[in-house]
């Protein structure tokens with residue numbers, strides 16, 4: 001027992017000794033001009049840990065900018081740091097980011113996410129798959145299956161059903177209380193009205209998860225999807241944790257819990273794939289009966305080359321598991337953040353509500369679902385979404401690794417070096433966005449010059465770019481728009497508690513944005 005404990009503690013004792021001996025941060029001196037390899041300047045911080053703790057501390061606050069801004073001021077828009085166990089060149093330079101995004105297919109960089117993300121997503125996920133014909137095929141397949149116009153009725157239906165549960169009537173009967181906090185509020189005229197407390201992030205997550213599961217697996221919301229979602233929460237929580245070796249991944253650590261959750265999710269997906277395979281062979285055998293139904297992602301994966309899949313079961317599991325994360329976490333967070341920014345900016349909210357009241361009035365009926373023409377007549381909503389993604393994008397940048405020496409503006413980023421192309425640093429740069437810290441959706445209404453400078457020039461890249469440009473970019477915008485439409489036309493709301501933004505481990509509000517919602521009366525109709 002004593003020896004076991006000593007063996008267990010030995011690595012930690014070595015670590016402490018090492019840290020003690022080499023505690024001083026090590027600045028990286030730029031090499032002389034004559035030197036061939038001139039790495040961007042910077043500081044690598046403590047041994048092993050580097051500047052990871054400083055970065056995490058900054059990103060756990062509402063204002064992470066100083067971490068980057070301070071280094072940009074000292075070293076320029078390209079600097080070297082040491083985070084998540086590796087020396088990393090950090091880019092706050094839009095030109096370099098563009099080179100990185102487009103360089104993957106051109107043997108300049110390769111995708112390289114932290115080990116924790118790779119283990120949890122699985123190496124066959126689209127995000128981690130090397131570029132090539134299979135990636136191209138699966139990327140375009142994802143684009144096709146997230147075809148927005150076809151999905152709009154599903155999205156509208158799910159949003160409407162989610163919000164139906166927020167209505168006042170349940171409060172009066174006492175139904176639905178428990179999770180819901182039904183209380184009253186008094187407005188300026190002294191009228192008392194019922195309001196309901198909801199955790200917006202939770203609601204948005206449930207909605208986007210149900211939507212993605214339906215889309216990928218054709219499974220309707222219910223206890224199965226809810227159980228799966230609980231495992232996903234554990235999985236995502238450990239995205240940026242230290243990837244412990246399996247014998248140390250105890251279940252009291254976030255990473256240990258995530259590994260366990262991943263196993264459960266993978267098993268559930270494996271089960272679905274097997275059932276669909278069985279169903280598919282029955283369908284092929286009984287062809288004449290023609291029992292065709294709407295195809296989902298699993299059906300398409302099983303039929304990838306027309307006859308049978310080119311993917312193994314494990315490859316399909318990784319692909320689906322990661323797609324579920326990509327589709328659900330990002331969109332739900334963006335919905336929550338958009339609502340928070342609107343709550344804090346009443347004039348933007350008033351304009352947005354006006355846009356949606358007009359659409360609802362034109363539809364002539366309260367319950368008529370939105371169609372593609374409605375979606376296309378929401379210009380201010382698109383400004384709100386762009387501004388939300390600029391100020392608080394959940395994907396703050398992308399990780400890559402140099403596969404060759406990269407010469408850029410007098411520096412050489414050596415082959416093998418880790419690179420982080422920070423979108424956030426560029427999106428918060430005053431040179432491109434005046435008063436960058438201010439949520440200002442109107443900036444997206446401005447002149448062509450602005451659009452040319454930030455969109456065409458690749459400065460605004462919330463969805464990445466190049467061969468890995470997010471295949472869900474339009475779907476995400478549609479889901480957020482439909483959600484905002486039903487929220488502002490049916491409800492008014494206020495923050496139930498002070499809540500603040502944090503940026504680590506992912507961008508979100510620290511409490512999941514609890515709000516009090518109240519049904520709007522009268523609902524606008526013609």
Ligand code: HEM
Nearest residue numbers: 126127326327330331334395398462463464468470472476
């Ligand atoms: C606000 C919502 C979203 C944001 C901000 C976002 C952002 C991004 C970014 C920046 C990338 C590029 C990553 C890289 O280059 O390393 C990406 C890739 C990806 N996204 Fe999204 N995304 C969103 C929604 C979605 C949705 C709804 C889906 C569902 C289909 C999705 C699926 C994917 C996939 C599969 C990839 C990997 C593509 C590849 O590597 O080829 N995303 N996303």
